[in-house]
Amino acid sequence: xxxxxxxxxxxxxxxxxxxxxxxxxxxxxxxxxxxxxxxxxxxxxxxxxxxxxxxxxxxxxxxxxxxxxxxxxxxxxxxxxxxxxxxxxxxxxxxxxxxxxxxxxxxxxxxxxxxxxxxxxxxxxxxxxxxxxxxxxxxxxxxxxxxxxxxxxxxxxxxxxxxxxxxxxxxxxxxxxxxxxxxxxxxxxxxxxxxxxxxxxxxxxxxxxxxxxxxxxxxxxxxxxxxxxxxxxxxxxxxxxxxxxxxxxxxxxxxxxxxxxxxxxxxxxxxxxxxxxxxxxxxxxxxxxxxxxxxxxxxxxxxxx
Amino acid sequence: xxxxxxxxxxxxxxxxxxxxxxxxxxxxxxxxxxxxxxxxxxxxxxxxxxxxxxxxxxxxxxxxxxxxxxxxxxxxxxxxxxxxxxxxxxxxxxxxxxxxxxxxxxxxxxxxxxxxxxxxxxxxxxxxxxxxxxxxxxxxxxxxxxxxxxxxxxxxxxxxxxxxxxxxxxxxxxxxxxxxxxxxxxxxxxxxxxxxxxxxxxxxxxxxxxxxxxxxxxxxxxxxxxxxxxxxxxxxxxxxxxxxxxxxxxxxxxxxxxxxxxxxxxxxxxxxxxxxxxxxxxxxxxxxxxxxxxxxxxxxxxxxxxxxxxxxxxxxxxxxxxxxxxxxxxxxxxxxxxxxxxxxxxxxxxxxxxxxxxxxxxxxxxxxxxxxxxxxxxxxxxxxxxxxxxxxxxxxxxxxxxxxxxxxxxxxxxxxxxxxxxxxxxxxxxxxxxxxxxxxxxxxxxxxxxxxxxxxxxxxxxxxxxxxxxxxxxxxxxxxxxxxxxxxxxxxxxxxxxxxxxxxxxxxxxxxxxxx
Numbered sequence: 001x002x003x004x005x006x007x008x009x010x011x012x013x014x015x016x017x018x019x020x021x022x023x024x025x026x027x028x029x030x031x032x033x034x035x036x037x038x039x040x041x042x043x044x045x046x047x048x049x050x051x052x053x054x055x056x057x058x059x060x061x062x063x064x065x066x067x068x069x070x071x072x073x074x075x076x077x078x079x080x081x082x083x084x085x086x087x088x089x090x091x092x093x094x095x096x097x098x099x100x101x102x103x104x105x106x107x108x109x110x111x112x113x114x115x116x117x118x119x120x121x122x123x124x125x126x127x128x129x130x131x132x133x134x135x136x137x138x139x140x141x142x143x144x145x146x147x148x149x150x151x152x153x154x155x156x157x158x159x160x161x162x163x164x165x166x167x168x169x170x171x172x173x174x175x176x177x178x179x180x181x182x183x184x185x186x187x188x189x190x191x192x193x194x195x196x197x198x199x200x201x202x203x204x205x206x207x208x209x210x211x212x213x214x215x216x217x218x219x220x221x222x223x224x225x226x227x228x229x230x231x232x233x234x235x236x237x238x239x240x241x242x243x244x245x246x247x248x249x250x251x252x253x254x255x256x257x258x259x260x261x262x263x264x265x266x267x268x269x270x271x272x273x274x275x276x277x278x279x280x281x282x283x284x285x286x287x288x289x290x291x292x293x294x295x296x297x298x299x300x301x302x303x304x305x
Numbered sequence: 306x307x308x309x310x311x312x313x314x315x316x317x318x319x320x321x322x323x324x325x326x327x328x329x330x331x332x333x334x335x336x337x338x339x340x341x342x343x344x345x346x347x348x349x350x351x352x353x354x355x356x357x358x359x360x361x362x363x364x365x366x367x368x369x370x371x372x373x374x375x376x377x378x379x380x381x382x383x384x385x386x387x388x389x390x391x392x393x394x395x396x397x398x399x400x401x402x403x404x405x406x407x408x409x410x411x412x413x414x415x416x417x418x419x420x421x422x423x424x425x426x427x428x429x430x431x432x433x434x435x436x437x438x439x440x441x442x443x444x445x446x447x448x449x450x451x452x453x454x455x456x457x458x459x460x461x462x463x464x465x466x467x468x469x470x471x472x473x474x475x476x477x478x479x480x481x482x483x484x485x486x487x488x489x490x491x492x493x494x495x496x497x498x499x500x501x502x503x504x505x506x507x508x509x510x511x512x513x514x515x516x517x518x519x520x521x522x523x524x525x526x527x528x529x530x531x532x533x534x535x536x537x538x539x540x541x542x543x544x545x546x547x548x549x550x551x552x553x554x555x556x557x558x559x560x561x562x563x564x565x566x567x568x569x570x571x572x573x574x575x576x577x578x579x580x581x582x583x584x585x586x587x588x589x590x591x592x593x594x595x596x597x598x599x600x601x602x603x604x605x606x607x608x609x610x611x612x613x614x615x616x617x618x619x620x621x622x623x624x625x626x627x628x629x630x631x632x633x634x635x636x637x638x639x640x641x642x643x644x645x646x647x648x649x650x651x652x653x654x655x656x657x658x659x660x661x662x663x664x665x666x667x668x669x670x671x672x673x674x675x676x677x678x679x680x681x682x683x684x685x686x687x688x689x690x691x692x693x694x695x696x697x698x699x700x701x702x703x704x705x706x707x708x709x710x711x712x713x714x715x716x717x718x719x720x721x722x723x724x725x726x727x728x729x730x731x732x733x734x735x736x737x738x739x740x741x742x743x744x745x746x747x748x749x750x751x752x753x754x755x756x757x758x759x760x761x762x763x764x765x766x767x768x769x770x771x772x773x774x775x776x777x778x779x780x781x782x783x784x785x786x787x788x789x790x791x792x793x794x795x796x797x798x799x800x801x802x803x804x805x806x807x808x809x810x811x812x813x814x815x816x817x818x819x820x821x
Contacts, residue, residue: 193380
């Protein structure tokens, strides 16, 4: 137990919470925006995977992390665009569309990985780039807080910014109001000349951009390579966080952080020599537990009504 | 220029060959209130959809202020100064009144919406038109009458000069209707032109300057309101003289069939929507519940039909508590229910008339042979119903969703009433239904009552409640606030006081509703 507490109460551990929460934040904000618009995007997982691969490959190809980020975003938006096109224009069921993108991403990235790296597992043979870490002046020198908050990957700070962005977007901007209106009552939006299809497409594209950042972080920040199915359920955990955060950006961010803690915990205790297969299940168990508590409460509330 | 708007020889023929408008002529003078009347399916809605750009006409032209126009969308129509207040409100419930009004035309301040400016704009607007609303109130919490004001302001904010109101009074109490009429007259004085769609002839007579009557997809004619009597309007709508009065014999009350005792209910927003409601309905009588929508009627009926679970108090149907029965058990005991929302709850819109009409007893011997449906029997039965209720359709295999509102309702009533129910719950049975269909439905309900059925009639239409009910209770804010042993001497104004909570009976009188 001593070893355990020694592990938890360190600045390294708190630093790692922010690190592992980064992709969850991006993905859960992507979930919020699309769900509020009435087009629940369950392809977060797949889109992040595509972005992660594109980031790794193009940063290797152009020997530039920035180029990698650009293409990660480009392909994420492309994937979200494909989803929008089929579901909004051809009226495919959005859940089926999401499943299709997820399957395509999982198989497709392995296929291309084999083409470029001659390996079906990881891309370590390719010299891909990573995005820089940022030290924040002044704050970095504050004891305890400095080492936790400063020195993160640039995308980690952007992830925090994405929460503020999502909050302000939905609460204060005209586009955000339109997104909320088409999600809650499409007829109302339509009756004042707001195009429901266009607004939902924009929401899906925004969610694509966020997944792009999330994916890029996975292969160009969290680690410096791409490996098969490396998003490993973060897209789904984000959906759980969004459900528990009741579509609210701040609530969702808080829940994501909770799942981030579970994730960091599983990474930390792995060093204690506990059975690693069991330890790796912690974030997923936490999600399951969270969803169970959430649905029991929702059920009780519904029953009380 | 005499007319602000002319619609000339408008025809609309749908892909399936059904003509909804044939050679329709409709015109508006600036600054008038123009009533558009006709039965359900007469083509009023189609005509207004064409005017509002929701559907293109197959033929004909629209001339607005002397210029021929063509609208490809409602956005187009709005840009030309036409506004519509739909019967089902187009409001985002979680938004504030201000957000709903300026949605799609938000004033900006940098990247954000300038909410202060929006609120100011709405205050000016509501002052100008005498339509007071609390701009910062959340729409969900507002009563129907205020939501309607928001809809009207929404249209005015977009510069509507011609305002189409689709059955605006269907959801209002008499006093609220009076307020609406004052507002409409105020708008008219400011030069706005109003199209008023309604089924209620006294209202039309009271508010309109001219009337256009439609029947079977054509215009019958346009009349100065002062030149035609209520009776004449009715005859023009029906196309013939028709006696719609219902003969009401004195009731022969029998045993208590419905017993509601001490029922309270708290909804998911923790609002107590029913407060200690008790009443009893005997066989052979019609127990009317009047009240403005949203005063607990829906929840009460939901509890009786087991679509919500009962926790406080008890409801007995035919002597058995609903707590001990499933929906299926209730259905198995000669029970009929005409739901408020015929499209969502009353039917499967994409299925045929025949399939819909047996959906409450598809598993009886009559229609089910060796586990398979007997379509011959279903067809025969459906055709009997189509004849009896004069359902206008192309045949028993037509999809119910293709029928007009009144005919849909006849299918529902046919299903619920043709198996000799002992208990019937009728929830707004003639909402948005034309005179002819309403007459048929009323006649049937009365017939069931004479045969000894216990009828609970929940209606926001006072005319209907007064015409049918043997005894009448008024619900306000989740309570029964008034009870009348008979409906003689009652009128809409008097009931309106109770419906709006301005007056109430003492406890002793209300307790008589229990019919012990």
